[in-house]
Amino acid sequence: MDEKTTWTTRVDGREVQIPATIDGVRRALAADPARLAEFETEIGRTPAAQLARTLAMWALPAEAWAEIDAAMDRLADGDFSGCTPMEDLPGYDPAGENAA
Numbered sequence: 001m002d003e004k005t006t007w008t009t010r011v012d013g014r015e016v017q018i019p020a021t022i023d024g025v026r027r028a029l030a031a032d033p034a035r036l037a038e039f040e041t042e043i044g045r046t047p048a049a050q051l052a053r054t055l056a057m058w059a060l061p062a063e064a065w066a067e068i069d070a071a072m073d074r075l076a077d078g079d080f081s082g083c084t085p086m087e088d089l090p091g092y093d094p095a096g097e098n099a100a
Contacts (some may be wrong), residue, residue: 004020005019005020005021005024006018006019006020006024007019007020007056007059009060009064011060011061011063011064011067012025012063012067016061016064018056018059018060018061019055020055020056020058020059021055022043023054024044024059025055025058025059026040026041028059029058039058042054043055043058092096
């Protein structure tokens with residue numbers, strides 16, 4: 001089993017480490033009691049299959065969310081520059097492995 005306690009992601013072009021444990025996210029949110037309380041409520045009701053996704057969402061720093069929001073706004077405005085259509089991705093198979 002992998003015992004990593006951090007994940008690596010990119011924020012504003014630079015590599016950053018974010019917590020990959022519930023305790024790590026608690027420590028990261030400790031300075032903001034309101035956000036920590038929100039996290040505790042959400043993580044407590046998150047189904048096991050969604051724990052990693054929920055944990056990652058809370059672990060991301062504010063700068064990452066600003067970047068995500070800007071990208072979503074750009075896409076909503078119809079600017080798809082820098083995007084790759086799925087059919088252009090290596091191994092893309094719209095019929096799937098089980099196609100007749």
